Amino acid sequence: MSDNRSSRRVIVVLRPTVSGLDESAARRMLDAVQAGTDVDVCVAYLDIASPSLHEELDRARTDDVDKVVLIPVAVPRDRYLLTWTSKAVANWRETRIDAELEVSLHESESLEGAVAAQVIDELDSAGKPITASPASYRSPAWSVIEPHETHLLVCKGPRCMAYGAGPLHRAMSAAAKGTSAKVTGTGCLSPCNLGPLVIANPGGTWFGHVNAGDADALVSGHEDHLVDHVLDR
Numbered sequence: 265m266s267d268n269r270s271s272r273r274v275i276v277v278l279r280p281t282v283s284g285l286d287e288s289a290a291r292r293m294l295d296a297v298q299a300g301t302d303v304d305v306c307v308a309y310l311d312i313a314s315p316s317l318h319e320e321l322d323r324a325r326t327d328d329v330d331k332v333v334l335i336p337v338a339v340p341r342d343r344y345l346l347t348w349t350s351k352a353v354a355n356w357r358e359t360r361i362d363a364e365l366e367v368s369l370h371e372s373e374s375l376e377g378a379v380a381a382q383v384i385d386e387l388d389s390a391g392k393p394i395t396a397s398p399a400s401y402r403s404p405a406w407s408v409i410e411p412h413e414t415h416l417l418v419c420k421g422p423r424c425m426a427y428g429a430g431p432l433h434r435a436m437s438a439a440a441k442g443t444s445a446k447v448t449g450t451g452c453l454s455p456c457n458l459g460p461l462v463i464a465n466p467g468g469t470w471f472g473h474v475n476a477g478d479a480d481a482l483v484s485g486h487e488d489h490l491v492d493h494v495l496d497r
Contacts, residue, residue, distance in 0.1 A: 412446035421452030424459035435479035
């Protein structure tokens with residue numbers, strides 16, 4: 265056992281929308297939690313964003329942590345987040361042979377009440393005047409399709425993220441810089457067990473079980489290097 269072993273780590277699990285997450289707000293929340301405790305606290309994401317829950321559990325194992333407590337956070341309570349957090353841990357255990365890490369789940373049932381109380385406190389407030397410009401709804405920048413010859417859709421649903429879609433998406437985005445390829449991360453595309461999944465357009469070719477090492481071939485369109493990954497439809 266390492267001399268600097270941390271006995272316990274808390275991982276706050278969040279679920280971003282497909283369009284992303286207010287990362288500064290997540291960071292402020294995490295900073296506030298860390299300021300109020302001496303417990304080792306970090307954040308992971310069920311899908312879409314990184315680090316994934318699998319990546320953070322791997323890091324806990326590397327850091328010689330022996331117990332992890334997961335706290336999924338969503339308001340209102342998100343049954344999907346709770347269910348798939350548990351399933352993600354089950355997959356992590358199955359795919360990390362001999363991983364000695366105790367993982368437990370805390371289901372908070374008081375967040376809705378805390379937020380409801382805050383909403384009640386705001387009811388008598390006049391609020392702030394809205395000064396936002398409507399220009400973004402008519403901006404030419406949001407009316408033009410970015411020039412590209414190939415559009416690659418990368419699934420970043422919970423299972424694909426567990427299988428490595430985060431590193432794959434990052435590698436593909438880096439490989440696409442300066443090329444005619446456009447890379448877009450998406451929510452679940454299914455069939456999830458064949459992930460990570462990539463769809464290449466035009467043509468609508470589906471690739472399964474790809475990884476970061478396949479990024480250059482996917483972006484360059486060298487499908488002959490990916491013949492074993494092409495999925496029948």
